[in-house]
Amino acid sequence: MLEIGTKAPAFSLPDQNGDMHTLEEYRGKKVVLYFYPKDNTPGCTKQACGFGELYPQFMEKGAVVLGVSKDSVASHKKFEEKYGLPFTLLSDTELTCIQAYDVWKEKNMYGRKTMGVVRTTYLIDEEGIIVKAFGKVKAADNPAQMLGEL
Numbered sequence: 001m002l003e004i005g006t007k008a009p010a011f012s013l014p015d016q017n018g019d020m021h022t023l024e025e026y027r028g029k030k031v032v033l034y035f036y037p038k039d040n041t042p043g044c045t046k047q048a049c050g051f052g053e054l055y056p057q058f059m060e061k062g063a064v065v066l067g068v069s070k071d072s073v074a075s076h077k078k079f080e081e082k083y084g085l086p087f088t089l090l091s092d093t094e095l096t097c098i099q100a101y102d103v104w105k106e107k108n109m110y111g112r113k114t115m116g117v118v119r120t121t122y123l124i125d126e127e128g129i130i131v132k133a134f135g136k137v138k139a140a141d142n143p144a145q146m147l148g149e150l
Contacts, residue, residue, distance in 0.1 A: 001103075001135045002101060002102055002122070002133060003133075004132065004133055005129065006129070006130055007129060008031075008129065009023075009101060011023055011090075011092075011097040011100065013090040013091060013096075013097055014073050014090070015073070015076070015088045015089060015090055016076035016077045016079070016088070016089045016091075017077070021088060021090060023124070024128075026066075026124075027126065027127070027128060028126050029062055029064050030061070030062055030064070030123065030124065030125060030150060031063065031122075031124040032051075032065045032123055032146050033123075034047070034051070034065070034066070034122075035067075035103040035121070036048070036067060036068070036119055036139075037069065037116055037117045037119065038069060038071060039069060039071045039075045039079035039089075040079055040082070044069070045079075045083065046139045046140045047119070047139035047142055048067060048079070048085055050139075050140065050142065050144065051065050051085075051087060051142075051143045052083065052084065052085045052087065053143070054143050054144065054147050055086045055087055058146075058147060058150070061147075064087070067087065067088070068089075068098065068101075069089070069091070069117060070093055070095060070098060071091060072091055072093060075091075101122065103120040103135075104116070104118075105118045118135060118136060119142075120134065120135050120137065121134045121142055121145075123149055123150075
C-alpha cells in the first residue's frame with residue numbers, strides 16, 4: 001500500500017464508455033479511488049452499489065468516486081448498466097495503475113496461491129496527495145467508511 005502524504009501516482013485509463021480519464025483532471029476535488037477484484041461478483045457488487053447509493057453525498061462533499069479493476073471497458077459498461085452506477089469505472093487491463101498503487105498481490109484462494117487485486121481504497125486530496133489509505137477493506141462497509149472520512 002502507498003504511504004499517506006505521498007503524491008498519488010498519475011494514471012490515464014478508459015472508463016466504461018471508452019473515454020480516457022487522468023488523475024490530473026480531478027485536481028481541485030477529493031478523489032475516492034477504490035480498487036476491486038472483479039465486476040459482477042458479490043462483494044464487488046455490494047461495494048459498487050454502496051458507492052452508488054451514497055454518491056450524491058460524496059458529490060455534496062466535493063468528492064468523486066472512481067472504481068478501478070482489470071476488467072474490460074465492455075465488462076464495466078454491463079456492470080454500470082445492470083446496477084445503475086452513477087460514477088466512473090476505470091478499466092486497467094494492463095495493470096499499470098493497479099501496480100502503481102501497489103494493490104496487485106498474491107492471494108490465497110482455497111489453499112491455491114494466485115495474483116489478484118486486493119480490495120483497497122485511497123482518499124486523494126485536491127492537490128493529488130494520498131491522505132488516507134485502507135487495505136483489505138470490507139466491501140459492504142467501505143462506501144460509508146469513506147463518506148465518513150471526508
